[in-house]
Amino acid sequence: YRTVSLDPSIYLHYLQSQCLSLGVTFRRVTVGHIREAFNQNVLGRSTPDVVVNCTGLWASKYGGVMDYQVVPMRGQLVIVENESHGMFSLSGDGSMKEEIGDRVTLAGGTALGGSCYLSWDREPDMALAERLMKRAIQICPQLVPEGAGIEALRVIRHQVGLRPVRSAGHRQSWGKLRVVHCYGAGGFGFQSSYGMANKAVALVGETLGWQ
Ligand SMILES: Cc1cc2nc3c(=O)[nH]c(=O)nc-3n(C[C@H](O)[C@H](O)[C@H](O)COP(=O)(O)OP(=O)(O)OC[C@H]3O[C@@H](n4cnc5c(N)ncnc54)[C@H](O)[C@@H]3O)c2cc1C
Known part of the structure; x- marks a missing residue:
């Protein structure tokens, strides 16, 4: 599908520079x-x-x-260099809560993820990361060369964020x-x-x- 996508690490600096220019x-x-x-x-x-x-x-x-x-809804992503050439989403377990296959194209690379469940844990869960990467290739095979698996994903970092849900x-x-x-x-x-x-x-x- 097509939508607007922003990379927070760039966008937040842009917002800060706008505020600075306004005093x-x-x-x-x-x-x-x-x-x-x-x-x-x-x-x-x-x-x-x-x-x-x-x-x-x-x-x-x-x-x-x-x-x-106010509670933490944990979201985990795998940021990779590979390009997805589009955005795709698919529920991991059918509930759209536990794991959501959601590919967002960034300014260079793709965010694979994520999850959405109650937890304060900010450490990446590597078993979850592996499931996210496998599912990403399943629904978006063009991420990797034909026939390749998750070993062909060039991981930049594993990222965990806690959504402030009220x-x-x-x-x-x-x-x-x-x-x-x-x-x-x-x-x-x-x-x-x-x-x-x-x-x-x-x-x-x-x-x-x-x-
Ligand atoms: C995986 C993931 C995917 C997401 N996807 C989307 C999306 O697609 N679209 C979307 O709109 N949102 C998305 N979000 C949600 C979005 O990131 C949050 O809603 C947003 O960051 C909340 O912003 P905030 O400014 O309210 O809180 P925060 O960004 O948490 O900022 C709170 C600030 O208050 C400061 N602070 C707290 N306590 C104190 C204190 N005692 N003294 C001084 N400073 C303090 C903190 O340091 C922090 O700077 C996503 C989040 C995750 C984790």
């Missing part, structure tokens, strides 16, 4: 409790007017938020603490990013009493 300042700090976010000295000002909480999966452990509805759906709201929440995008954080960002801006406006 956004980036600082990397780990905060243990949402109250601490108000102690950050931003642009020489003592207290931020508003804090936007977009901590993804970590909203489940973040002091002052502790949203137990059982009640993503959370976008604000409260009396001048905190705007924006997390729980699950497996659609890129697709929904512009819509969620627009809503977050509107919520910041409400918090600050903008018209």
Whole structure:
């Protein structure tokens, strides 16, 4: 099938450069409790007017938020140099949950995967990786020379990510603490990013009493 595909390692740098060109300042700090976010000295000002909480999966452990509805849905991919010349999808076990044969063409190479089940484990499961590679060749034989198997796949890396799924759906709201929440995008954080960002801006406006 045909669709839009983006490589996050390129796209996120693009977004950051867009923000920098618009005057956004980036600082990397780990905060243990949402109250601490108000102690950050931003642009020489003592207290931020508003804090936007977009901590993804970590909203489940973040002091002052502790949203137990947020859980990790583990996704594992095998990134290979081989070209698939198209996108294909097939359910691995018939449920579209355990293993999804999903080939996405990147800027050079192909992502083979993935999986979608509840787990905090960030280590690649090599037995799963082998099943993903075999299934990829089954539904997309042009990945390798005719008759070849997974040994013909040139693996760049095995990748594991944890989707920040929230059982009640993503959370976008604000409260009396001048905190705007924006997390729980699950497996659609890129697709929904512009819509969620627009809503977050509107919520910041409400918090600050903008018209
Ligand atoms: C295998 C796989 C395939 C996917 N496919 C798609 C797809 O096809 N389309 C799609 O739209 N989405 C897809 N996703 C989902 C997408 O990656 C996520 O929805 C998205 O990355 C969530 O973004 P986020 O900014 O909400 O959270 P994150 O990217 O997790 O960002 C949260 C940030 O908050 C920071 N943070 C957390 N706690 C603290 C703290 N206490 N102090 C300071 N900083 C903190 C973290 O360091 C991190 O930078 C996929 C995910 C996986 C794993």
